[in-house]
Amino acid sequence: IAHYDGRRWRRLESGVRKTIHDIIGIPNKDNYLILAPAGVRSSVIFQINDAMNVTQFPWDSDKEVLSVWGKRANVIYACGESVWVYVGGKWWTIKGLPKELWGEIRGTSANNIFIGGAKGGILHFNGKSWKYFHFIPGSINTAVAVKNNLVVFTYSTSRNAYLVIGKNGGDLK
Numbered sequence: 001i002a003h004y005d006g007r008r009w010r011r012l013e014s015g016v017r018k019t020i021h022d023i024i025g026i027p028n029k030d031n032y033l034i035l036a037p038a039g040v041r042s043s044v045i046f047q048i049n050d051a052m053n054v055t056q057f058p059w060d061s062d063k064e065v066l067s068v069w070g071k072r073a074n075v076i077y078a079c080g081e082s083v084w085v086y087v088g089g090k091w092w093t094i095k096g097l098p099k100e101l102w103g104e105i106r107g108t109s110a111n112n113i114f115i116g117g118a119k120g121g122i123l124h125f126n127g128k129s130w131k132y133f134h135f136i137p138g139s140i141n142t143a144v145a146v147k148n149n150l151v152v153f154t155y156s157t158s159r160n161a162y163l164v165i166g167k168n169g170g171d172l173k
Contacts, residue, residue, distance in 0.1 A: 012052055012054050020038045022104065031050050045059045058086075064101075068105065069107055101118035102123070112125070122164065149167050
């Protein structure tokens with residue numbers, strides 16, 4: 001992990017050698033909670049504070065986590081082998097979702113969250129319930145971006161790349 005202070009790059013020591021899958025800054029009082037899930041089969045979520053110290057955010061390392069997202073530091077969502085929500089200092093598994101390796105999670109608010117899956121699936125949370133869409137069998141989600149009323153997913157197969165584009169309140173295409 002490295003940090004650029006406007007003049008130079010500085011290496012940040014985590015004490016763990018793992019591949020980082022995602023990184024996000026989540027507003028937390030007067031600063032940001034920066035989280036970065038890393039590792040396979042023995043996952044961690046790194047936390048970087050204002051002093052640029054790297055520690056581990058609470059996480060069960062037996063669960064594979066690939067992506068995190070949150071609008072505020074008191075409610076954080078994570079995905080990987082399942083989908084979880086961090087509330088009240090504890091992670092909870094969200095039950096009743098399709099079994100898929102969920103690769104990336106992004107949103108605009110607690111009632112507008114999107115997750116891309118490794119088998120062509122997409123999940124959307126509207127604040128009350130999760131809806132599952134299946135688009136491209138055999139494809140892997142490589143990225144999700146959400147801004148205002150627009151959501152874009154990228155998927156790939158061994159031969160092709162795809163964009164899935166949608167608007168809030170509308171259909172994905």
